[in-house]
Structure formats: structure tokens, C-alpha cells
Amino acid sequence: MSIHHDLSTLYLAQSDGWINFDVAGLVDQFWANTVDGLSQGSIYALVALGYTLVYGVLKLINFAHSEVFIYGAYATWFTFYGLGFRPGPTVELAVFELIGFLLLALVAAAAVSGTTALVLERVAYRPLRKRGAPRLVFLITAIGASFVLQQLIFIWRGGNPEQAIRLLRPEPVFEIFGVSVTNITITIVVASIVLFFVADTFVNRTRFGRGIRAVAQDPDTATLMGVNKERVIMLTFLIGGLLAGAAALFYMMKIPQGAAYQGGFLLGIKAFTAAVLGGIGNLRGALLGGLLLGLMENYGQSLFGGEWRDVVAFALLILILMFRPTGILGESLGKARV
């Protein structure tokens, strides 16, 4: 009985100070959290690009994009598995082997995610567009498609996450402000930023990108000027899917237990938040929003405690939208630049 008594006082003690402001913790772990926040934020940013591109062109929030991402994570896992790796301790590989295997996984993940995005567009959205369905219907379909894709994995692989297969163990490469930065963090951040610039250049500098921007600004006029709208839409989904596939590989390098049927859901919502935060429809906004969200989540957890992780992310979103309703950088894909 005495234990029960102790418990109730403990509950009380907790409810007295249900938010703690651990400022010392925030300061002490600032740089560690910054480094980790940037790597998580880079993954958010890559996924956020997919949300932002599709929104820019179709004014559609593609909620099933989180499943496009998780299909890439499964593709990564199965590539590793197919190469003969099994769950257990991390294997030692020669550098060129490692790069080869990771590149193969990158190609597989990008291909699977890209294909998933295209099929999704073909099956879930195009028929509605042909019939001129109102915008709300697309939104419901997106959520429905998300569940269908999720449950397909559930039926196939069950509820347990795939057992971790890891090819590269994180090793510190250099120190910055007393915090060691690992090879995995460097890979993720550098590759994500490079991929972002590739995507940004593609949309802003190439002929295909011009088509995307034209359809985003004024679909009817773009069609009149000879832009094939359907092809542009497919291309947009494909780019978003390829980037999500790359993000999935990076995510699996960071968190080898990541291939779970519901594993994309929360990450997708966070990436969507990042897209809105930076200004949805704006590629640079997605990058900024992703990195910012990754950082703030970590700082927030240090300051308020781990259970506030998700609250911090969404509170930040609300706060920024109150002052900048179109996000930090505003919508740009749909705005003509003169």
C-alpha cells in the first residue's frame, strides 16, 4: 500500500511542474542538437520538396507523399537484404564496396518512390482531374490513397518494423564546438543540399522546369502556349518521388529501423509542416523550413522535455503562420517573376 501512496505523491509532483524550462540543458546541448537537428532537417527538407512541387503545380496537398517516402525506405531495406546483408551487427566493408551498395540502394529507392508517385498520380488523381472534381475531393482521395498504400505494406510485411540492416556505422569525422560530426551526418546534410540545388536548378533553369513553372502560374495559358500539362504533372510527381526516395535512403542510414508500415506518417506530416513553414510552393522555402524544423524540434526538446517534441513543431508552425500566413519565404512557384 505504501507504494501506492508514493505513486500518488509522485503524480502530484509531476503535475506541479508539468512544463520544465531546462535552460541549462538547452545551452549545454546546443551544438550537439544543432548538428543532429540539421541532419534530421535535411531529410524533412527533401520530403518537403515533394509536397511543395505538387502543391505549386496542382494546388493539391498530396498527403500520400509520406507513403511514397516509406516505399523508398522499404526499397532500401530490400536492396540491402537482396545484396545478402542480414540484420545484426554492422558489417565492415571496403569503401568502394560501400559506395557501390549505397548507390545501388539510392537508385532502387528513387526508382521505387518515383514509380509509386507516378502510379499514385495515374490511379488516384488523374481520373478525378479528367472529371473536373472539386479540389476538396482530391484532398480526401490523397488521404485515402495514403491509407491504401500503408495497409498494402501492413498486409504484406505486418506491423513489426523491418529488422535493422546497417552498412555504415557512424564514426566521428571532425569536431565543431566540442561536438563530433559523424560521417553519416555529413553524408546526409551535404547530399541533401546538393540534391536541393539540383532540383532548384532543374525547375528554374531547364526547359522542363519552365514548363512546370508555366503550369503552376497559369495552367490554361500554358496549355495554349503548347505546354503539355499532363506531362508536366507527371514530371512533377516523378521529381518529388525521386527526392523522397533519396530521403528514404538517408533516413535508413540514420535510422536503420525506419522501414515500418506507419513509419512515414509522422515524418510526412513534419515534412508538410516544413513546406508550409517555408512557404508552400516555394522550393527554397522547403529547404529553409525543413532545416528550421529539424533544429527547433531538438532545441524544443532540450528546453521543455522530450514529450514536447511534436508540440514544438506544430506550435512553431502556428506561430509563424500568424505573422506570415504564406510562410517565411512566401509562395513563389505560382507567382510570375518579372
Add this chain to the structure above:
Amino acid sequence: MSRNRFGRALVLAATASLVLGACSARTDDSGSEQPSQPPQDSAPAQAANAADPAGDGNATCDAGTKLAYAGTINGQNAALGQNILNGVKVAIKRHNDNNANCQVELQEFETEGQPDRAPGIVTQMVNTQEIIGVVGLPFSGESKAAGNIFNEAGLVQLTPSATNPGLSENGWTTFFRGLGNDNSQGPAAAEFITGDLGAQTVCVVRDDSEYGIGLANSITSSLADKATCQQEVKTRQTDFSAVVNSIKGANVDAIFYAGYYQEASPFAQQLSDAGVEAQFVGPDGVKDDEFVKGAGDAAEGVYFTCPCVPADQFTEFTNAYKAESNGRDPGTYSPEGYDLATILLKGIDSGAQDRAALLDFVKGYEGQGLTKNFKWDDKGELAASTVWTYKVESGKIVRNTEIKPD
């Protein structure tokens, strides 16, 4: 043309970044010395008078009599549920093989282990009149959400693994717990961590489940001032970097994780990757092969506490279990699931044909099982309970010691 250039640039960029990451120096982490190990306790032998579902072989009952299992089968933390379900199946098969005139059917209900799904599933179950007894609701959260539905329907519910202490305080007359609750696991774990492992500072990390919160409170109050740090994580969280950084800053001897294996696997791995050398200790919700596979390099040397009895000496049960589960060894709570199903089968064999009779039988039951002696008090708690510790050795979970309460 531009498409080609785009593709090439993508491959180049990825290659460059991978090279950069992979070329880093490999430093072998020097194996940290573990504190000296207490000798392994021997697993309990099977009691000669352990209840046997086969009975005398002459039982008769109505055709269509059903028992049910409810809990996670493929959902969240599925392995924990499958361990129990297979244990139940072993008991039912043994009963039916030996009693030609009493064929009991087992119906399975999938709750996915989620508190918001369980009430609907349980309602469906209580409305199936042929079901007169249930082994189930393995998790505390779902048990809390659905316990009242069993109570109102008068359907007896034997839980093989829900350990939140508060569950027996709701006045439910149909709730029976087949193991000690977390008011025994918490103090036992505290005793093990500070005694056997010799930790002076412990970080208690909990998830946001009913089970995690209850267990964390129990061990924190037992550790008293040795619980120098407390952290919270979320169900389905995968990136634990902020919590890991905080624990690194707290510089503790041991970490106790109150939660389930799905989050514990990446968490343990990220702790180990960050160079945290504190001893990782998990409870029954983490003690599964899925954790060992999921945590990769970090699993070796992890300890578990569990109010479950090692099945090593239950040879007959182990063989039957392997036949039922494609060769897998019994897991956490498999023998408990078997024991509880056996009690319900005994009830049916003794002539209980409806829910009220079976409930009465369980209330008055007293007998030895594989794992322990079963006799419940008014609240549905057992008098005797045992807590064991386990350890990961060479990629397998092996028994360690039995924690004897003071």
C-alpha cells in the same frame, strides 16, 4: 539534353557525398569492461503438479465452445502478442488432442495493441456469445481502455502481460492478472540496477504509454535519489537525438527504458552510436528477439527485467511451442499465455458452460502452473510473483538471475 545532364548531376552529387562520408577514419571503440557478473541462476524446473490442459481425457463440453485471444497479432510490437498467442494455442491443441468429446475453438482478435482500437474489438468479442473466456489484452493502455467492457459483459479476462498497477484498482470483477504488476517489477529493477549492476546514477526514460508511465513512476520512486535524470520519448519516435544528447550530458551509470521494443531498438542504437556507455536496461516490453535484431550492434550486453519465468526447463512445452510457431523458441510470456489458457480449459472441463460459471471457476481457482502458483485476490492480483533478469549474449536473450524481494 537537359534531362541527361540532370541525371548525371544527381548521380555525381550522390557519389560525392557518399565518398565524403565513407572515407572517414574508422576508430574501433575499445570494449568497455562490464561490472563483474553474478552467476546465472538456474531456470526453474517444471513442477510435477503443474496444471496440464490434457486433463483426464474424458472431458465433455458443448460443441462450439469458444475461448478467445485478443491483442496485437500483426500490429504495434506484434512479437509480444504472438509469443502469447502461440502459448495459448499450445494449451488448446493439447487439450483438444486429448479430449475427443470437448473440442474448444480459439478465436483470435487483432487489436493492433492500440488503446483506441481495443474497445471496438472487445465489444465485438463480448457480443459473440459462444466466447466464454478470454486470454488477453497484453498491453496496459488497451487494457485500461477496454477493461470495463469485459466487466459489464461478465466475460472473464486473464491478462498474461499487462503490468500497469492501476488496472486492478478499477473495481472490474472480470480482470485477472497472470503475473506480478509493475509495483513489483519497478522495485525489483531498481534493486538489480543499483545492486547487481552497481549503478549510482540512473536515467529513467519512459514512453508515453500507460505501461511506460506506470513503470517509470514505480522504478523512479524506488531508485529515489539515484534517479538523477528523467526523459520522455514518444510512441513511434525514431529520431532520439535530443534525448540522447541530454542523457550524454547527464553522465549516468545506467539507463532504464520504460516502454516497448519498437522505440527501444533505435533508441539503444543511437545511444551507443553517440558514445554513451551507460548500461542499458529494458523491461518486459523490450525483452524480445525483435529488439536484439533491431538494435544491431547496441543489443549485446543489454539487460532486461521481466516478471516472466524462463522456459528453459519446460522441455515438453518448448517442443510443443516450436511445432506451433515454425520452430521459434518460446518468447516472453509464452508460458504465461499457456498457463492462463490452461486455467480456462480446466474450467470448461469441470463443467463451466457459460460466462458466469467460468468467471466463478477462475475466482475460486488455486493451482500450480508452469510459471507459478495461481490464486487471485479480490482485485485479480496474484499473491506470489517473481521477477527475473535476462541478458543479451552472443545475439541471444539468456536468463540471468531471479530478483528475490527483500
